[in-house]
Amino acid sequence: MPELPEVEVVRRGLERGVVGRVIREVEVSHPRAVRRHVAGAADFRSLLVGRRIIAANRRGKYLWLALCPEPAAGEHTSTGAGDALIxxxxxxxxxxVVPSGSPDQKHLRVRFVFADEGRELRFVDQRTFGGLAIDVGGAQLPAPIAHIARDPLDPAFDEDAVIGRLRRRRTGIKRALLDQTLLSGVGNIYADEALWAARLHYARPTETMNRPEIRRLLVEVRAVMAAALDAGGTSFDRLYVSTEGVSGLFERSLEVYGRAGQPCGRCGGTIRRDAFMNRSSFTCPICQPPPRHPRW
DNA sequence: TAAAATACCTGCAGGC
DNA sequence: TGCCTGCAGGTATTTT
Structure with a gap:
């Protein structure tokens, strides 16, 4: 599942593969893929044709391609300054990013063809939870994702401010880690891995945690994300791949996620799986004992 | 106002 | 073989 490291791998691939190129044609084959573009698929297409991509950016798990304010010569009318393809x-x-003419993927939703007739950009999505949209004038930071907090790998991440906000919450620590308005990029996999590394149970109430404890947790969040980034991300069932279609290798390094019934690599305890927020949490019951007064 | 619950989706595994 | 159920989970929306 794409979390911050996987999305960053994709962003780097887009930087290599599509930045600097002019979009010649856009085919939307599944309207749900552009459902967040409320003006519809035809408008989505018309805003993109003739535009040059000038940057590939990321905030948390969102990506956006910044578009040149001026259209390419002889092509479409400009919509103004710096739009964004989110x-x-x-x-x-x-x-x-695949050779044009290569066979369509089963779940191909949107195809982008470029004026240079080089490799195509394809948005492929089995479960259609993802999607694309245009934010007019949003090249710097699109409005629909302005509420997403910075991630722990962002140089502008304000750790003291995040610790303060986290301690004012009245919830469980994992819920807080997954709240993208508090800090971004953490999903179910890396939340479990970082909590294991910090020897914290997911139901630990945030208000009982002191600053050094939270700081130590954030160190582990950063460490697990950086290691995953080095490995090219975590892939399950090939649902996550890079822009070149390559799976990540971090699954081999997971300590708890998806390892229910197996021994903890630190203490030998048996890793357990609990239902949590309509999904799963994996913990070592010895390294991560539940708190006396849990907050789920 | 904050926190929690729910809806959105498809493919696959497992049980019967 | 075919049907059914549960599960995977990030985010927006709704409810408490």
Missing amino acids: AHLGMSGQLL
Whole structure:
């Protein structure tokens, strides 16, 4: 599932594969893929044809391609300054840069053809939780994602401010980690991995945590994300791949996620799976004992 | 106002 | 073989 490291791998692939190129044609084959573009698929297409991509950016798990304010010569009318093509991969979205003419993927939703007739950009999404949209004038930071907090790998991440906000919450620590308005980029996999590394149970009430404890947790969040980034991300069932279609290798390094019934690599305890927020949490019951007064 | 619950989706595994 | 159920989970929306 794409979390911050996976999305960053994709962003780097887009930087290599599509930045600097002019879009010649856009085919939307599944309207749900552009449902967040309320003006519809035809408008989506008309805003993109003739535009040059000038940057590939990321905030948390959102990506956006900044578009040149001026259209390419002889092509479409400009819509004004710096629009943005926003992308979210959801659970199963892929942005692939592939040779034009290569066979369509089963769940191909949107195809981008470029004026240079080189490789195509394809948005492929099995479960259609992801999607694309245009934000007019949003090249710097699109309005629909302005509420997303900075991630722990962002140089402008304000750790002291995040610790303060986290301690004012009245909820469980994992819920807080997954709240993208508090800090972004953390999903179910890396939340479980970082909590294991910090020896914290997911139901630990945030208001009982002191500053050094939260700081130590954020160190582990950063460490697990950086290691995953080095490995090219985590892939399950090939639902996450890079823009070149390559799976990540971090699954081999997971300590708890998806390892219910197996021994903890630190203490030998048996890793357990609990239902949590309509999904799963994996913990070592010895390294991560539940708190006396849990907040789920 | 904050926190929690729910809806949105498809493919697959497992049980019967 | 075919049907059914549960599960995967990020985000927006609704409810408490």
